[in-house]
Amino acid sequence: MIRLALEFAGYTVETAENGEDGLAKFGDGSGWDLVLLDQRMPGMSGTDVQAQVRHVAPATRLVLITAYGTIDMALEAMKNGAVDFLRKPFTADTLRLSVHAALERSVVTSSAVPADVVLDAFTRTTINGYNFNLLATHVDDRTRERSAQFEVARPDGLTAEVVVKLPPFVMELVKAYADCEQMPGDDRFWAALTEEALANYLWQNAELPPSNMLTINDLTPGLQRWLDAILTVDSANADQA
Secondary structure: OHHHHHOOOOOOOOOOOOOOHHHHHHHOOOOOEEEHHHOOOOOOOOOHHHHHHHHHHHEEEEEEEEEEOHHHHHHHHOOOOOEEEEEEOOOOHHHHHHHHHHHHHHOOOOOOOOOOOOOOHHOOEEEEOOEEEEEEEEEOOOOOEEEEEEEEEEOOEEEEEEEEOOOOOHHHHHHHOOOOOOOOHHHHHHHHHOOOOOHHHHHHHHOOOOOHHHEEEOOOOHHHHHHHHHHHHHHHHHHHH
């Protein structure tokens, strides 16, 4: 169905039943502009195939398809050069828009992973064809509520401004979970937390929040995994220092 949907849109498509078959058809990558890669396959996993594609042809655009996305997978996929994450199930229109967005997006071919890779994970890639940039942050002096304003590029090429709010009680939940009063990076950390919330919403819904407004109301399992990744990296950096 993916092949038929993309061929109908004018793309030339080849399919493979598993990772080994796909890598054989991919060859040196010179004949392909984009790889659509399922995460869970017989034999080699999508992550393993992605690493091989990255090794052979670092500039290849790659969209990872999965129904089981986590922060750990997102970080590993980004490190290996993924430009988009597509959540199953998806419609033919979502697929075509994601492919179009991926083909328009440049790929970082350096093998070095920046030290702030975790904090910047979600602004470095695309999710269901959406990507976003942080425009500004604000702290209400009276209520201590934090908010972040984002410019979100939609798969159809249009942009919208979205505000993500972080109430003080959620900040206290985060500090209690981390058992840490001072979070790593402080202001950058809280901004990154709003990015995680927006990325997660786009991942789950493949659309903008109602009224372009999103409020973080709880310490979700996904947010806990993100916090664990942040704290692990921060601890490793402290040990190296």
